[in-house]
Amino acid sequence: MVARAHPDVGAGDCADCHRATHPPVVADYESSKHGRGLVGCPVCHGSTQAGFVAKPGPERCQPCHAAQVDSLKTPVMKNKDCWSCHVPHRLNPHMALHKNDPNGGAK
Amino acid sequence: MTPLSRRHILELPTFALMGEAPAPAARAFAVAEPDRWVKTVCRYCGTGCGVYVGVKGNTVTAVKGDERNHNAGFVCIKGAMLPQILTSPSRLTHPLIRRGGKLVRASWEEAMALVAARFQETIERHGPEAVAFYGSGQALTEETWVANKLMKAGIRSNNIDGNPRLCMASAAGGYISSFGKDEPMGCYEDIDHADVYFLVGSNAAEAHPILYQRMLRRKERAPDTKLIVVDPRRTRTMQYADLTLLPKPGMDLSIVNAMAHVIFKEGLADLEFLRQHVTYGAGAEANKTIEDYRTFLEAYTPQRAAADSGCRVEDIVQAARWFGERGRATMSMWTMGVNQRIQGVWLNNILNNLHLITGKIGLPGSTPFSLTGQPNACGGVRDGGALSHLLPYGRLVANEQHRRQMEELWGVSAGTINPKPGPSAVELFQAVESGTIKAVYVMTTNPGHSLPNASRYRKAMASEDCFLVVAEAYHPTRTSELADVVLPAALWVEKEGVYGCTERRYQLLEKAIQPPGEARPDFDILCDLARRLGHGKLIPYKTPAEAWEDILKASKGTAYDFSGMTRERLRAAHGLLWPLPEGNHPGTKRRYVRGDDPLVGASHAQRVRFYGRSDNKAVVWLRDQKPPAEVTDADYPMSLTTGRVLEHWHTATMTGSVPALRPLNLEAVAELHPADLKRLNLKDGDRIRLVSRRGKLTLVARETENAREGSVFVHMHDPERLVNVLTIDALDPGSKEPEFKIAAVRIEKE
Ligand code: SF4
Numbered sequence: 001m002v003a004r005a006h007p008d009v010g011a012g013d014c015a016d017c018h019r020a021t022h023p024p025v026v027a028d029y030e031s032s033k034h035g036r037g038l039v040g041c042p043v044c045h046g047s048t049q050a051g052f053v054a055k056p057g058p059e060r061c062q063p064c065h066a067a068q069v070d071s072l073k074t075p076v077m078k079n080k081d082c083w084s085c086h087v088p089h090r091l092n093p094h095m096a097l098h099k100n101d102p103n104g105g106a107k
Numbered sequence: 108m109t110p111l112s113r114r115h116i117l118e119l120p121t122f123a124l125m126g127e128a129p130a131p132a133a134r135a136f137a138v139a140e141p142d143r144w145v146k147t148v149c150r151y152c153g154t155g156c157g158v159y160v161g162v163k164g165n166t167v168t169a170v171k172g173d174e175r176n177h178n179a180g181f182v183c184i185k186g187a188m189l190p191q192i193l194t195s196p197s198r199l200t201h202p203l204i205r206r207g208g209k210l211v212r213a214s215w216e217e218a219m220a221l222v223a224a225r226f227q228e229t230i231e232r233h234g235p236e237a238v239a240f241y242g243s244g245q246a247l248t249e250e251t252w253v254a255n256k257l258m259k260a261g262i263r264s265n266n267i268d269g270n271p272r273l274c275m276a277s278a279a280g281g282y283i284s285s286f287g288k289d290e291p292m293g294c295y296e297d298i299d300h301a302d303v304y305f306l307v308g309s310n311a312a313e314a315h316p317i318l319y320q321r322m323l324r325r326k327e328r329a330p331d332t333k334l335i336v337v338d339p340r341r342t343r344t345m346q347y348a349d350l351t352l353l354p355k356p357g358m359d360l361s362i363v364n365a366m367a368h369v370i371f372k373e374g375l376a377d378l379e380f381l382r383q384h385v386t387y388g389a390g391a392e393a394n395k396t397i398e399d400y401r402t403f404l405e406a407y408t409p410q411r412a413a414a415d416s417g418c419r420v421e422d423i424v425q426a427a428r429w430f431g432e433r434g435r436a437t438m439s440m441w442t443m444g445v446n447q448r449i450q451g452v453w454l455n456n457i458l459n460n461l462h463l464i465t466g467k468i469g470l471p472g473s474t475p476f477s478l479t480g481q482p483n484a485c486g487g488v489r490d491g492g493a494l495s496h497l498l499p500y501g502r503l504v505a506n507e508q509h510r511r512q513m514e515e516l517w518g519v520s521a522g523t524i525n526p527k528p529g530p531s532a533v534e535l536f537q538a539v540e541s542g543t544i545k546a547v548y549v550m551t552t553n554p555g556h557s558l559p560n561a562s563r564y565r566k567a568m569a570s571e572d573c574f575l576v577v578a579e580a581y582h583p584t585r586t587s588e589l590a591d592v593v594l595p596a597a598l599w600v601e602k603e604g605v606y607g608c609t610e611r612r613y614q615l616l617e618k619a620i621q622p623p624g625e626a627r628p629d630f631d632i633l634c635d636l637a638r639r640l641g642h643g644k645l646i647p648y649k650t651p652a653e654a655w656e657d658i659l660k661a662s663k664g665t666a667y668d669f670s671g672m673t674r675e676r677l678r679a680a681h682g683l684l685w686p687l688p689e690g691n692h693p694g695t696k697r698r699y700v701r702g703d704d705p706l707v708g709a710s711h712a713q714r715v716r717f718y719g720r721s722d723n724k725a726v727v728w729l730r731d732q733k734p735p736a737e738v739t740d741a742d743y744p745m746s747l748t749t750g751r752v753l754e755h756w757h758t759a760t761m762t763g764s765v766p767a768l769r770p771l772n773l774e775a776v777a778e779l780h781p782a783d784l785k786r787l788n789l790k791d792g793d794r795i796r797l798v799s800r801r802g803k804l805t806l807v808a809r810e811t812e813n814a815r816e817g818s819v820f821v822h823m824h825d826p827e828r829l830v831n832v833l834t835i836d837a838l839d840p841g842s843k844e845p846e847f848k849i850a851a852v853r854i855e856k857e
Contacts, residue, residue, distance in 0.1 A: 008770035011809055013754075037320040038312055038343065038753055040184045040771075047767040059169065063187040066159075066171035066180060 006048040014041040014048075028089035039064070058082055141168050145619035146681075148606050149186045150245075150599040151756045153479030154315050155608025156182055157681050158189065160600050165620045167193055167600060175681040177295045177612065183316035185756055188765045192598065193620075195764030199582035199595040200624025210582075210593060215625060218592050219632075222548075223639035225574045225591075229546045235264035235525075239535055239544045242269035242493055243551035244484025247604025247616070249651035250629045251487040252658055254550065255499070257633065260517040261642035265504055265529030266544060268495045270552045271484040272532035273559075276842035277446035278477035279489050281455020284388075284841070285463075285726055287719025288501055288666045289489055292698035293438065293474025294610045294684060298322055300472030302329070302435035305426070307337040307359060307458065308444015308848075312344040313753040315442070315478050323347060333429050337362065338444060339748060340778075340820050341813035350425055353815055354416035356746045356849045357735035360450060363457045364732065365412030366427035368404045370464055375431030377466030383713055385463050386722065389729040403729040415732060431465050436472025442480065443750070447847040451839045453730035460727045469700040469715040479609040481757075486607015490667055491658075495529030499658075500665040504528045516661050519645065531843030533558065533836050540567035546574040548636075550629055551596065553579075555586035556758040557823070559845040560801045561831035565589060578629055581760040585826050596629050597622035604630065604651045605677065611684045611698070613669065615677035630654070663688075666706065666719060735849040736837030739817070743799065743851035745783070746818045747833055750848075755824040763826065775825035777806045777854075780814040787854055794857040797821070799850050802832035805857055819852065 009016075018041075019026045029035045034043075043063075044056040053060065061082050062069045071077055085093050141161030149156040157176025161169030167190040174180035182189075202218035203210040213221075229237045240258050242251055251269075258267040271279075279289045286292070298304075298321045311319040326332045326347065336348040339356045354362060370376050387395035389403075409423040430437050439462065445454045459475045467473035479485050492499040499516075502509035510524045517523075530538055536558060538544040547568070558564045568575050569589045577590040580598035587593045600619035607613045622628070630651050637646035648654045652674050662685075663670040669685035671692050677683065684694040686706050697703045699715045707716045717725040739746055754771045755762040762768045777795060784790060791810035796803055797819065806821065806828060814820055821830040835850045 009772065010770075011772055011774045011776040011807065013772060036323055036347070038184070038316055040753065042754075042767040042771060043184050043187045048770050049766060051766050063158075063170050064172055064181045067174060 006052065009048060025089050028087075032089060032091045034091060055083075144171070145600065145617050146173065147600050147616045147619065148482065148608075148614045149182065150189060150192065150761065151185050151482065152315060153481050153484060153609045154178070154317050155482055155606060155612060155614065155682070156186055156317055157614065158182060158186060160190065160619050162619050167620060173681055176614075177610070177682060178317050181317055181320065184754060185762060185768070188767055189599075191765040191767070192761040193601070195581065197581045197583075197760070197764050198598070198623055198626070199579065199587075199593060200626055201595055202625070203582065203590075203593040205591045210590070215627075218594060219635055219639060222576050222592055222594075223636060226546055226548075226636075227640060229574070230262060233545060235262045236266060236529075237544060238262060238264060238546045239266035239538070239548070241532070241535060241547055241549045241552065241554060242267065242488060244269065244271045244274065244479075244481030244488050246483065246487055246551045246629060247602070247651065248483060248487045248491055248607065248658065249604045249654040250550070250633060251483075251491050251493045252499070252654050253630060253633045253637070253646055253648065255491060255493040256517055257637045257640075257642055257646055259498070259504075259524050260514070260519045261637060261640065261645045263523060263525055265495050265525050265527065266535060266538075267493060267529065268532045268535050269488050269493060270532065270554070270557065271481065271488040272494060272842075272844060273447070273557060273847070274443065274480045274844075275446060275477070275484050275489060276494070276531075276844040277448065277451025277839055278441075278455055278479075280452035280839070280842035281459060282477070284452065284728065285456055285459040286699075286717055290485060290611055290667075290698075291474065291476050291609070292469060292700070293476045294696045295321065296696060297436075297438050297472050297474050297476065299325055300436055301325065301332065301438035302472065303333045303335065303429050303432075303437040305335045305337075305430055305437060305439040305461075306344060307363070307439065307441040307454075308446075309440055309442040309478055310338065310342040310344045310750060311440065311442075311478065312342065312346065314480070314751050316753065318440075318478065319344065335426050335429060337426075339815050339818060340750070341815075343753070350422060350429070352416070352418045352422050352426065354418050356748055356815075356818060357448065357450070358416040358732065360454055360457060360730060360732040361407060361412040361415035362418060362423055362426075363454065363461065364404060364407035364730070365409045365423050366430060367457070367460060367464055368407045369409060369424055369427035370431040370461070371401060371404060373428065373431070375428070375433065376464045380466030381464060381727075384715060384717060384724055385727050386724045387729070388726045393726045395729060400727055400729055430461060436470060437462070437465070437467045438472055439475045440478050442478040444848060446477075446842075446844055448844075448849065449736045449837050449839050449846045450730075450733055451844050452841040453728070456728040457730050459725070463725055463727050469697055471697075474697075477609070482608060483606040485609060485611070486605060486613055490607060495531060495535070498524070499661045500667040502665070513661070516657070517645065531838070533838060533845055534843065536564040536567055539570075539573050540564065542572055545572060546576070548576045548578070549586060549590075550578045553584050553586045553758040553760060555589055556584065556826060556829060557831065558836070559831055559834040559847055560836040561829050561834075562802050563836070578632055579760075580626065581764065584758065584760050585829065594632055595624065595626040596632070597626045601626070602628035602630065602651075605655065611695070612682040613672060613677065613685065614680075614682045615674070617678070668706065736846050737800070737835050737849065737851045739851045743853050744817075745852050745854060747797065747799065747850045747852045748818055748820050748848050749823045749830050749834060750820065752822050752824065755822070757824070759824040759826060762824070773825055775806060775821050775823075775828040775830055776809040778809050778811050778814045778820040780816045780818075781810050781812065782816050783814070783819075784808065784810050789854075789856065796855040796857055797833055797852045798855060799833040799835070799852045801835065804828060804830060804833055819854070823847075
């Protein structure tokens with residue numbers, strides 16, 4: 001994880017700046033279920049300060065997806081984490097896993 | 108679309124933008140398993156999501172949504188970060204007493220002896236009406252029960268009110284006048300069956316996120332589901348709306364009446380339902396007829412409503428047609444935009460009207476459903492009768508029979524309870540200002556931040572003539588800073604008790620960890636105080652479970668009957684909905700409905716029985732549009748409205764202490780329409796002063812198309828920039844709820 005000083009967001013939210021600096025990330029997020037349900041950036045990435053996590057681990061998914069996180073403990077999921085199947089920010093499963101699905105696994 | 112390989116996916120910019128290349132091999136599952144998971148309920152909003160907390164030693168390390176509860180395992184941004192509220196550096200861990208103007212550390216014995224002595228002395232010298240209790244929709248039901256019993260049956264003072272008066276009193280007043288009893292008849296499951304959502308004065312996307320997500324899931328499954336949103340400000344809730352109406356602040360009664368006008372005109376009214384189940388009223392009396400109502404509605408043409416509200420005629424007509432379309436289920440939801448108004452009860456009444464005239468009530472997906480702000484406003488304060496005019500479970504202070512029942516249940520002699528209702532929240536602090544109330548105990552709430560016209564009441568609370576006790580988990584808050592004694596309270600999973608949320612759902616919060624330092628559960632503090640005031644026999648409880656036994660008895664035989672909801676059942680269940688009059692009853696999804704509500708009677712001839720009133724009818728009220736308490740004028744030309752943001756909750760004592768939320772959106776800014784900024788020769792980022800007749804507040808101006816022209820929006824969470832110094836303390840005459848949502852201001856450049 002890279003340590004970097006980040007100003008407080010103040011009034012507004014992360015996307016106010018990151019829409020310009022990271023347009024595909026914000027676009028992917030906003031079109032995802034998380035974007036639609038306002039599951040904001042800090043839920044996965046934590047604080048802008050010391051608690052910032054660039055690549056969230058399963059513990060960040062657990063509050064809403066506990067059963068799926070639990071399933072990582074099964075043998076078939078050995079050495080896998082959530083990102084083995086889900087595209088960050090878009091969150092639908094990787095299209096490669098759904099070759100025959102014209103929507104690429106998106107619901 | 109060409110299927111992409113995993114390799115290709117990894118090359119997409121999405122991943123590259125994470126800052127570093129993705130790890131080639133996925134990391135192993137690394138969530139530290141807690142020692143145990145304890146079932147509880149989210150501490151924040153009135154949605155009342157079920158959660159489990161993961162506990163390691165005496166620390167809550169994780170939270171997860173309860174899949175078997177109504178929230179289906181989901182939590183919102185606030186809920187996902189719940190563990191952090193417990194460990195904040197702003198937790199108070201020992202009592203404080205004001206000495207020489209400063210709050211200094213004291214022992215529990217010193218603090219409690221002082222509180223008891225000052226209360227005792229005040230009662231002896233000035234009578235029981237010189238002391239008061241100000242409670243909260245966040246306190247546990249058992250805590251509120253003890254406070255209510257101590258005040259009304261022990262001290263014999265009805266000076267007990269609470270923050271639900273600032274929040275839900277108009278919804279309660281609306282249900283009581285329309286149906287005879289408080290609390291909605293519908294449930295969250297109705298969201299899954301509705302074909303139309305009619306949201307008025309609710310920014311559910313931010314204020315009730317899990318319920319809003321449930322609406323979006325329904326819309327995804329059934330794309331023909333319509334979402335209508337009525338709000339003076341463009342909110343995030345409108346993002347997925349099919350129809351939005353942005354009325355002038357305070358002018359939405361005309362719209363709702365005009366919808367009723369269209370519903371009758373276009374033959375969408377259910378005349379048979381009206382004949383069987385409805386009576387009509389104006390003022391306080393149910394003495395009108397359907398003809399009177401139809402004559403009343405004549406004046407509320409869509410054209411008139413459009414002129415009143417600034418909305419378009421065709422949008423009002425469209426809303427009415429979607430609402431009334433036969434064979435489709437309609438669910439209305441509303442919250443503070445409706446309640447925090449001097450016409451709050453009336454607007455609640457006419458929202459209920461729309462469901463009564465269409466018969467869209469008591470059917471899956473059809474219900475008038477008030478969304479509650481706090482996690483236990485319904486269960487603890489409204490149902491528990493801990494407002495100054497109420498007694499537990501639908502009983503009234505002013506009703507002799509009700510007083511006798513409670514005196515018997517509380518084991519005190521007949522005539523103990525004062526027959527005169529006490530003051531409502533704002534009136535209570537006005538009595539502090541005038542000096543008639545000399546000692547106030549504030550529990551789990553922050554009136555120094557949340558009262559309207561806040562400077563006025565902050566001054567009263569800070570006065571030497573007022574002995575202010577604040578029992579609170581955090582310090583300093585904008586109230587504890589004014590206190591004479593601050594008592595450190597245990598928070599959330601550091602104690603046990605019952606919460607009752609929006610849909611009549613009661614749930615047990617189990618104790619998971621010990622409180623920090625010397626903090627104690629409010630239940631213990633109140634029982635201790637009762638003993639010190641000589642009411643140990645009245646309040647003999649050792650545990651909240653003992654109080655619950657008495658609470659069950661008090662609900663028995665009332666329209667709230669949940670006497671089958673034993674501690675054991677609550678412990679095993681994932682939320683139970685009342686009425687639930689026997690131990691084996693599954694609970695009631697839809698109240699007043701035959702076959703569902705046990706109080707209706709299985710053999711009742713019609714599908715519903717509105718048993719809240721003795722005539723078994725609901726009331727359609729004739730309620731006119733009136734102007735807000737403070738209209739804009741040449742000196743104060745802009746309309747101020749207040750509200751919430753997703754990341755924070757109430758006065759931000761909790762969310763402001765969560766590291767990941769604190770930097771986000773806590774600063775209150777003045778949201779203004781570009782046209783207003785231009786007219787005022789201002790730009791985004793300028794420092795401006797908002798001035799109302801009651802106060803001034805310096806804020807940064809924020810340009811947004813979401814603002815309504817002529818209006819300014821400021822959120823209510825920021826403890827450093829109290830928007831409530833500007834808001835007005837005008838009250839709804841029925842509910843005594845203040846008009847937080849509308850005030851007149853002018854803008855000055857700093
Ligand atoms: S919606 Fe309300 S109750 Fe549910 S997790 Fe969020 S704040 Fe908590």
